Amino acid sequence: MLRQFLPQTLKKLSLFSGLGETEGMALLRQGEPRWYAREQYLFRHGDPILHFYIVCSGAVQLFRETPGGNEITTDIAGCGQALPLTEIFKAPVTVHEVSAFALSDTVVLEYPASWLREAIRNPVIARNVLSAISNYAHMIEVEAEHKNSMTAAQQIACFLQRLCIIHGLDPRGFDLPCSKAVLASRLGMKPETFSRALASLRENGIDITHNRVAFRNLPGMDEYVCGHCSIADDCHPHQAMKRLSKNPEYSC
Amino acid sequence: MLRQFLPQTLKKLSLFSGLGETEGMALLRQGEPRWYAREQYLFRHGDPILHFYIVCSGAVQLFRETPGGNEITTDIAGCGQALPLTEIFKAPVTVHEVSAFALSDTVVLEYPASWLREAIRNPVIARNVLSAISNYAHMIEVEAEHKNSMTAAQQIACFLQRLCIIHGLDPRGFDLPCSKAVLASRLGMKPETFSRALASLRENGIDITHNRVAFRNLPGMDEYVCGHCSIADDCHPHQAMKRLSKNPEYSC
DNA sequence: CGACACTTTGAAGACGATCAACGCCGGTGG
DNA sequence: CCACCGGCGTTGATCGTCTTCAAAGTGTCG
Numbered sequence: 001m002l003r004q005f006l007p008q009t010l011k012k013l014s015l016f017s018g019l020g021e022t023e024g025m026a027l028l029r030q031g032e033p034r035w036y037a038r039e040q041y042l043f044r045h046g047d048p049i050l051h052f053y054i055v056c057s058g059a060v061q062l063f064r065e066t067p068g069g070n071e072i073t074t075d076i077a078g079c080g081q082a083l084p085l086t087e088i089f090k091a092p093v094t095v096h097e098v099s100a101f102a103l104s105d106t107v108v109l110e111y112p113a114s115w116l117r118e119a120i121r122n123p124v125i126a127r128n129v130l131s132a133i134s135n136y137a138h139m140i141e142v143e144a145e146h147k148n149s150m151t152a153a154q155q156i157a158c159f160l161q162r163l164c165i166i167h168g169l170d171p172r173g174f175d176l177p178c179s180k181a182v183l184a185s186r187l188g189m190k191p192e193t194f195s196r197a198l199a200s201l202r203e204n205g206i207d208i209t210h211n212r213v214a215f216r217n218l219p220g221m222d223e224y225v226c227g228h229c230s231i232a233d234d235c236h237p238h239q240a241m242k243r244l245s246k247n248p249e250y251s252c
Numbered sequence: 253m254l255r256q257f258l259p260q261t262l263k264k265l266s267l268f269s270g271l272g273e274t275e276g277m278a279l280l281r282q283g284e285p286r287w288y289a290r291e292q293y294l295f296r297h298g299d300p301i302l303h304f305y306i307v308c309s310g311a312v313q314l315f316r317e318t319p320g321g322n323e324i325t326t327d328i329a330g331c332g333q334a335l336p337l338t339e340i341f342k343a344p345v346t347v348h349e350v351s352a353f354a355l356s357d358t359v360v361l362e363y364p365a366s367w368l369r370e371a372i373r374n375p376v377i378a379r380n381v382l383s384a385i386s387n388y389a390h391m392i393e394v395e396a397e398h399k400n401s402m403t404a405a406q407q408i409a410c411f412l413q414r415l416c417i418i419h420g421l422d423p424r425g426f427d428l429p430c431s432k433a434v435l436a437s438r439l440g441m442k443p444e445t446f447s448r449a450l451a452s453l454r455e456n457g458i459d460i461t462h463n464r465v466a467f468r469n470l471p472g473m474d475e476y477v478c479g480h481c482s483i484a485d486d487c488h489p490h491q492a493m494k495r496l497s498k499n500p501e502y503s504c
Numbered sequence: 505c506g507a508c509a510c511t512t513t514g515a516a517g518a519c520g521a522t523c524a525a526c527g528c529c530g531g532t533g534g
Numbered sequence: 535c536c537a538c539c540g541g542c543g544t545t546g547a548t549c550g551t552c553t554t555c556a557a558a559g560t561g562t563c564g
Contacts (some may be wrong), residue, residue: 044454148440516556531538534537
């Protein structure tokens with residue numbers, strides 16, 4: 001039964017936080033569970049915007065295709081993430097501009113688009129949705145800035161570091177959520193560039209082999225912690241970032 | 253009296269749309285009018301987030317400064333725009349990550365940050381705020397994509413075209429809202445790059461001299477209109493865009 | 505084993521960044 | 535009134551990084 005995913009989804013879901021567990025579960029149960037096989041589309045560029053989804057398990061790639069054939073991934077959504085965040089409230093537009101694609105077998109809860117528009121009558125939910133979109137917008141802003149000021153290797157390091165933090169992964173060894181090609185597209189670079197950057201990362205304490213990432217080199221782990229990200233500051237990821245930047249400054 | 257700006261601000265303000273004029277004016281009147289001289293800061297990176305602003309006249313530059321001394325402009329807010337959109341609802345963070353700077357003498361309405369958090373109890377306002385943030389997030393996404401797929405000249409053309417559309421300016425001649433250096437930073441490029449791109453733009457029907465922009469070359473203006481942007485498709489801006497792209501495709 | 509997708513590597517090219525110099529203009533002060 | 539200065543914009547030469555095109559390597563699955 002697909003509903004088995006609900007409790008763990010609720011834990012990771014910021015959208016219903018502050019509502020209490022019973023109310024949160026009740027809202028989750030209003031969603032229609034759907035199962036998508038790997039490589040299936042949830043929706044495609046050009047489809048009318050009909051639904052709102054919460055990912056329960058698996059991973060969904062959101063990407064935008066340009067007329068020129070370029071394809072850039074805007075987000076990789078895992079358990080607890082809602083989508084499509086940026087489209088569901090876009091003013092008069094009623095058509096998807098991004099496509100959503102299951103990177104692995106995926107379970108989602110599906111709500112009618114109108115459901116969310118009603119749900120924000122609850123001020124707590126409205127705040128949560130606003131928070132989610134704001135955080136997302138902020139992330140894109142920062143990444144756009146990084147594209148202007150960091151090398152490919154630095155961007156990858158930064159992204160992996162964040163991945164670790166957000167999903168609570170072990171920096172000493174964790175698996176990438178998707179292929180390197182998708183990751184490259186997520187960071188707005190070509191697969192070749194990504195691949196080449198791996199050498200530089202390896203020299204600086206970040207090993208990536210197959211789908212496994214490991215931040216090496218850990219003199220004083222867990223000693224002092226950077227305010228931003230609750231990862232030891234003088235340890236793996238931060239150290240690697242510092243080594244990667246010529247000037248000792250970097251933005252986290 | 254600064255309140256003279258209210259009616260024209262309301263017209264351009266999407267935040268209170270759908271409320272009726274009397275209610276909209278009432279909400280505007282709850283804001284405290286403030287006047288900032290050119291080159292003054294509304295707030296700076298690191299300040300606590302205390303207020304929410306609606307721009308009535310003038311222009312406000314929002315920018316982010318990196319530790320490395322890089323400075324990239326995230327937005328240039330004119331009449332009717334609200335700020336800081338992406339920060340005011342950011343989860344537990346209480347400190348500005350961007351600075352706001354008056355590019356010219358500017359009048360704004362100032363609200364306590366808590367005011368907005370209350371205001372979204374009104375579902376109409378909540379929707380409007382969500383719309384505004386969504387649209388903004390979408391814009392950044394598209395621009396990030398452009399940075400990967402377009403040359404400097406194309407990005408500038410695209411930006412100018414949008415400027416025209418959004419603010420209802422005359423493509424045959426309008427003034428830039430700020431200096432070229434700020435514009436360059438807004439597009440994430442160096443002033444030199446911007447300057448060099450002007451030559452290419454001029455060859456393709458976009459003249460920029462001093463602060464004045466003119467889209468030249470207009471065979472069938474006002475004839476057929478592109479769905480996206482209600483500007484004649486085979487006329488100035490679009491034509492220029494097409495000429496600038498090697499492959500005849502471009503994303504608007 | 506062979507087909508295929510994914511990844512890596514190499515060599516060439518394009519583009520923007522950087523550093524430096526110059527022109528233009530408005531403002532200040534003698 | 536003119537000389538000087540500083541901000542801004544332009545132009546040139548060079549450099550570094552990413553992209554592109556091409557080819558070879560690696561892994562998986564039938």
